[in-house]
Amino acid sequence: MTAPATDTAWVEGTEAVAAGIRRRVLKHVLDKGEGYMSQACSSAEWLAMLYTRVLRLAPVEAPLVAGEFPGVPGRDNPEYHTGAAVHGSPGPDYDRLIFSPAHYALSLYSVLIEVGRLDPAALDDYNRDGSTVEMIGAEHSPGFEVTSGSLAQALSQAAGIALGRKLKGERGKVWVVLSDGELEEGQTWEAVATASFLGLDNLRVVVDANGQQCDGLIDSVSSLEPMRERFISFGASCDEVDGHDLLALDEAMQRPSDRPHVVIARTDPVRGVPLLAERAPKIHTLRLGSDETERARYQAAYEAMLP
Amino acid sequence: MTTETVVRPHVQNFIDWAADKPEVVVLSADLTNSAEVGNWRDTYPDRFFSAGMAEQNMLSFAGGLAREGYQPWVHTFAVFIYRRPYDQLAMSIAYPNLPVRLIGFLPGITTPGGVTHQAIEDVAILRATPNMTVLETADATEVESVLDVAHGVDGPVYVRMLRGVMPRLFPREEPMRLDRVRVLSEGGDVTLFSAGILTEDAMRAVAALRAHDIHIRHVHVSTHKPFEDPEIVRSMGSATAGVVSAENHVITGGLGSALAEKIADHGLGQRLIRIGLRDTYVHGASRAYLARKYELDAAAIVRAVEELTGTRTGIDTEELEHVPLQAQGEVERADSL
Numbered sequence: 001m002t003a004p005a006t007d008t009a010w011v012e013g014t015e016a017v018a019a020g021i022r023r024r025v026l027k028h029v030l031d032k033g034e035g036y037m038s039q040a041c042s043s044a045e046w047l048a049m050l051y052t053r054v055l056r057l058a059p060v061e062a063p064l065v066a067g068e069f070p071g072v073p074g075r076d077n078p079e080y081h082t083g084a085a086v087h088g089s090p091g092p093d094y095d096r097l098i099f100s101p102a103h104y105a106l107s108l109y110s111v112l113i114e115v116g117r118l119d120p121a122a123l124d125d126y127n128r129d130g131s132t133v134e135m136i137g138a139e140h141s142p143g144f145e146v147t148s149g150s151l152a153q154a155l156s157q158a159a160g161i162a163l164g165r166k167l168k169g170e171r172g173k174v175w176v177v178l179s180d181g182e183l184e185e186g187q188t189w190e191a192v193a194t195a196s197f198l199g200l201d202n203l204r205v206v207v208d209a210n211g212q213q214c215d216g217l218i219d220s221v222s223s224l225e226p227m228r229e230r231f232i233s234f235g236a237s238c239d240e241v242d243g244h245d246l247l248a249l250d251e252a253m254q255r256p257s258d259r260p261h262v263v264i265a266r267t268d269p270v271r272g273v274p275l276l277a278e279r280a281p282k283i284h285t286l287r288l289g290s291d292e293t294e295r296a297r298y299q300a301a302y303e304a305m306l307p
Numbered sequence: 308m309t310t311e312t313v314v315r316p317h318v319q320n321f322i323d324w325a326a327d328k329p330e331v332v333v334l335s336a337d338l339t340n341s342a343e344v345g346n347w348r349d350t351y352p353d354r355f356f357s358a359g360m361a362e363q364n365m366l367s368f369a370g371g372l373a374r375e376g377y378q379p380w381v382h383t384f385a386v387f388i389y390r391r392p393y394d395q396l397a398m399s400i401a402y403p404n405l406p407v408r409l410i411g412f413l414p415g416i417t418t419p420g421g422v423t424h425q426a427i428e429d430v431a432i433l434r435a436t437p438n439m440t441v442l443e444t445a446d447a448t449e450v451e452s453v454l455d456v457a458h459g460v461d462g463p464v465y466v467r468m469l470r471g472v473m474p475r476l477f478p479r480e481e482p483m484r485l486d487r488v489r490v491l492s493e494g495g496d497v498t499l500f501s502a503g504i505l506t507e508d509a510m511r512a513v514a515a516l517r518a519h520d521i522h523i524r525h526v527h528v529s530t531h532k533p534f535e536d537p538e539i540v541r542s543m544g545s546a547t548a549g550v551v552s553a554e555n556h557v558i559t560g561g562l563g564s565a566l567a568e569k570i571a572d573h574g575l576g577q578r579l580i581r582i583g584l585r586d587t588y589v590h591g592a593s594r595a596y597l598a599r600k601y602e603l604d605a606a607a608i609v610r611a612v613e614e615l616t617g618t619r620t621g622i623d624t625e626e627l628e629h630v631p632l633q634a635q636g637e638v639e640r641a642d643s644l
Contacts, residue, residue, distance in 0.1 A: 160371020
């Protein structure tokens with residue numbers, strides 16, 4: 001269901017959510033001294049698109065207050081629940097979001113706060129012992145419903161969920177967020193091939209192609225190109241767009257497909273916080289040390305973001 | 308009367324069993340007939356999914372299906388379930404405690420496929436995996452009844468499964484039960500624990516030793532985890548000369564180790580001789596050859612009992628091969644009196 005081209009009234013609201021993601025994450029880095037900043041820079045627009053425009057989710061009565069860690073799942077822990085509660089009650093027509101790059105958790109928590117699904121106090125609990133708001137989110141963390149920190153497992157799990165939903169005749173889609181670095185894992189390609197073989201047209205993927213991984217630039221670590229052709233040759237349909245262009249994202253994310261559909265969002269890991277470029281290529285995390293001059297510059301950047 | 312020989316009991320039994328269980332689906336990684344589910348696929352084509360030769364994806368995928376209320380029964384060789392895709396097994400299935408049934412064929416030396424195909428440390432690894440239930444089949448009765456046992460577990464289950472031609476060692480009316488050992492014979496000299504294919508060897512050894520006035524309490528184990536049946540500790544406590552374990556597995560981390568843990572936990576102070584692979588890989592050859600070469604057979608059990616009791620029986624391989632085997636019902640347990 002592509003919206004009429006003239007209907008762009010939504011853009012302003014989505015832009016505001018994207019700006020809010022960057023602002024919250026930078027504020028967090030300033031308060032705590034470190035955090036996953038570049039991931040917020042690259043993901044803000046497509047995350048905002050998912051939560052304001054693309055995902056069909058049940059409403060929530062009130063923003064979820066992040067709870068204490070409920071213990072690990074097991075036969076002796078019937079109280080265990082996943083972090084999917086922020087997505088509202090599941091239903092056959094509602095979409096699901098399976099979030100793979102768990103180190104983007106800070107950005108995910110931030111967008112959930114921006115759209116009123118998570119209580120803002122959650123970020124006070126980020127990386128606090130005993131909290132569900134973990135630094136590398138797991139399935140009890142807000143916005144997560146599978147444990148994906150060992151990268152490339154989420155797409156396979158999502159494909160299993162997508163098959164299960166098809167077998168039950170459910171119409172909701174299963175959206176998956178991947179990072180580009182995890183395309184180096186062979187399991188990713190096993191999953192794409194299997195999803196294609198099984199005709200899982202309810203599976204839709206966003207890849208945050210920010211060109212970064214832990215060791216630095218992806219091009220210095222491994223080889224992932226041509227990324228779009230790889231997905232297509234494994235049986236998916238694939239769009240490749242500027243991941244900060246809301247209209248281009250909208251068209252690509254809403255495009256109908258008779259097979260698993262992948263949107264490669266080519267993104268800039270310093271978008272909105274150009275100061276970060278000075279640390280390139282080591283920008284996987286931003287740690288503000290004792291350099292007061294640098295801290296002051298990031299503080300100024302934050303103040304410039306305030307509405 | 309010797310034991311009945313049964314040919315491929317899983318094939319039709321699994322089809323019949325699954326008829327009224329629409330939530331049961333099967334995943335296969337290019338070993339469909341090798342894992343005895345070819346007919347199952349043809350009977351229930353809408354519930355069978357070929358995952359391709361891609362076990363990492365298959366295990367995570369199974370976790371996803373289980374989250375949607377399905378009960379995936381993964382059928383492949385035991386070795387390909389836990390060795391290549393262990394991270395997927397742990398994080399996509401075991402951690403979330405999902406009801407995925409991992410049916411592993413050709414455990415240990417039962418495969419002629421050589422070192423790449425021999426699951427020799429699977430029990431150790433999966434026993435150490437939280438939330439996992441670990442079962443092992445020894446005969447046709449257990450191959451048939453393990454389905455209900457696995458089905459009843461709220462969480463993931465790994466099964467060491469037999470295929471092809473196998474004996475029926477236990478009466479049909481005595482199905483496998485979760486975390487319950489079978490006491491197959493009584494005797495106060497030595498307590499012998501066996502699992503899987505070693506139980507048939509153990510039955511031969513016990514019968515031969517009885518003829519030489521050495522009396523063995525023989526306990527068959529089909530649940531490696533949980534391992535809490537009080538009969539385990541009780542059976543070890545009563546032996547005057549010690550305990551022997553026999554497993555188709557390395558002696559590190561499997562049945563023998565589990566018994567050593569019980570002996571220490573309960574201060575039983577028993578000697579324990581563990582029969583199994585002694586910190587070695589194996590190679591491709593027949594089961595009979597490997598059993599003899601690596602001392603996973605009735606003769607090895609007799610030698611262990613001789614060592615504990617300080618006797619020399621003179622029982623040889625030929626004598627053991629000619630011991631008549633009978634289907635063995637349970638003797639009365641202390642807690643069933």
